[in-house]
Amino acid sequence: MCFQLQMVYKRSFYVLVAGLCLPLASPFAAAGQATTEAIQKSTYQFSQAIAQTVEAAAPTQRTAAAEQAAVASSFIGDYQAALQYVDRNAPAMPTISKADSLYFLRFRPQNAREYILTRAGRERIVMINEAHHVPLHRVFTLSLLAGLYQQGYRYLGAETLSEGDQGLAKRGYPVTSSTDYATNSGYYTAEPQYGNLIREALRLGFTVFAYDAFPDVPPADFARQREIQQARNIQKVLQADPNAKILIHAGYDHIREDSLGGSWGKAMAGRVKEFTGIDPFTINQEKLTEKSAPRFENPYYKLAQATEASVFQSPEGQVFAGPVGASLFDVRVYHPPTRYHDGRPDWLLLNGRRKSYIIPRRAQLGAYPCLVFAYRKEEDSRVAVAADIIELRTPQDRTALILEPGRYLLRFQASNGTTKQMPLRIK
Numbered sequence: 001m002c003f004q005l006q007m008v009y010k011r012s013f014y015v016l017v018a019g020l021c022l023p024l025a026s027p028f029a030a031a032g033q034a035t036t037e038a039i040q041k042s043t044y045q046f047s048q049a050i051a052q053t054v055e056a057a058a059p060t061q062r063t064a065a066a067e068q069a070a071v072a073s074s075f076i077g078d079y080q081a082a083l084q085y086v087d088r089n090a091p092a093m094p095t096i097s098k099a100d101s102l103y104f105l106r107f108r109p110q111n112a113r114e115y116i117l118t119r120a121g122r123e124r125i126v127m128i129n130e131a132h133h134v135p136l137h138r139v140f141t142l143s144l145l146a147g148l149y150q151q152g153y154r155y156l157g158a159e160t161l162s163e164g165d166q167g168l169a170k171r172g173y174p175v176t177s178s179t180d181y182a183t184n185s186g187y188y189t190a191e192p193q194y195g196n197l198i199r200e201a202l203r204l205g206f207t208v209f210a211y212d213a214f215p216d217v218p219p220a221d222f223a224r225q226r227e228i229q230q231a232r233n234i235q236k237v238l239q240a241d242p243n244a245k246i247l248i249h250a251g252y253d254h255i256r257e258d259s260l261g262g263s264w265g266k267a268m269a270g271r272v273k274e275f276t277g278i279d280p281f282t283i284n285q286e287k288l289t290e291k292s293a294p295r296f297e298n299p300y301y302k303l304a305q306a307t308e309a310s311v312f313q314s315p316e317g318q319v320f321a322g323p324v325g326a327s328l329f330d331v332r333v334y335h336p337p338t339r340y341h342d343g344r345p346d347w348l349l350l351n352g353r354r355k356s357y358i359i360p361r362r363a364q365l366g367a368y369p370c371l372v373f374a375y376r377k378e379e380d381s382r383v384a385v386a387a388d389i390i391e392l393r394t395p396q397d398r399t400a401l402i403l404e405p406g407r408y409l410l411r412f413q414a415s416n417g418t419t420k421q422m423p424l425r426i427k
């Protein structure tokens with residue numbers, strides 16, 4: 001088995017055990033328009049097809065199917081559906097004690113970005129996590145990149161990246177799949193905001209590296225060995241560059257500094273500390289992020305009062321990292337409830353850096369539902385991850401693309417198979 005095939009197989013296996021069983025686009029499809037459409041069909045699905053997959057799942061597979069649907073929805077820019085699918089089978093969150101409530105209310109909100117960048121100046125390794133169906137977390141990490149670069153950070157490790165994509169740095173953008181490249185850049189990088197995170201890091205001058213691991217070990221030992229090997233791969237960066245300052249963007253509990261127990265043992269962040277002697281600065285985003293309805297939200301989220309991404313600091317200078325005696329991370333970032341602009345989350349606008357563009361009816365394909373892919377003009381649209389993707393479900397749909405100023409190629413793809421392309425300039 002060649003290396004490229006082995007990487008795709010192992011990534012498919014990981015997605016399966018994680019309960020996120022979306023198909024990966026084949027790295028051996030023929031180039032050209034047929035290639036593009038095949039990639040889009042396998043990686044990006046219409047909302048109706050996503051819903052049908054969930055409804056068709058066996059009862060024992062409903063939770064995994066809903067998680068799969070959440071990720072698929074995020075890939076086509078449907079943030080609300082992503083939240084709803086994950087919460088479909090979730091229990092309501094428990095309440096907390098009065099003592100815990102009073103403890104939290106001692107803390108006051110501080111701008112999260114400012115706090116993180118200030119503290120990062122005295123750190124060597126910063127680790128920030130995401131929920132894999134929440135592009136907001138990727139947008140927030142992107143917003144930190146320029147400030148971290150100024151603080152001397154030169155390396156970005158991303159959990160999803162495939163080490164098989166040897167052309168990523170030279171190319172400057174992630175790809176889905178093509179015979180022109182070794183393999184796809186990663187699984188979650190197919191989501192536009194993850195792709196934009198990688199683009200921005202490369203533009204600023206970061207060395208972007210893959211650190212994930214898929215050890216060839218018995219299933220019972222897979223999780224533990226994965227955490228160990230992830231940490232070893234990060235350690236290799238420090239061995240090659242002893243003065244390196246590193247940002248790690250990971251999923252969920254990989255950035256916990258304690259032992260998770262069970263088959264995991266100590267999580268990746270804890271292993272990094274064990275192997276390097278460096279205590280990473282760990283930032284949790286997913287605990288204090290909105291859900292589809294208040295009953296699913298963390299009880300501390302309901303107590304928080306802030307209008308921007310925030311951390312919470314006590315009068316003594318302590319930052320809120322979780323309940324008393326249960327601080328698994330160094331800090332928790334609170335993201336306020338999303339507001340919507342032209343049918344899209346306001347955080348996509350990056351405080352005005354990006355613009356909203358509603359496609360005029362006369363310019364649309366005229367067949368619905370229709371996926372719209374916005375590719376940067378300078379990138380190879382046959383294989384590049386789009387800068388944004390939306391689904392237009394009816395002729396009256398006014399959902400906007402959210403894009404930085406520049407030139408783009410729009411590709412329309414209707415569910416009946418018809419397609420169209422048009423140039424676009426965002427001023």
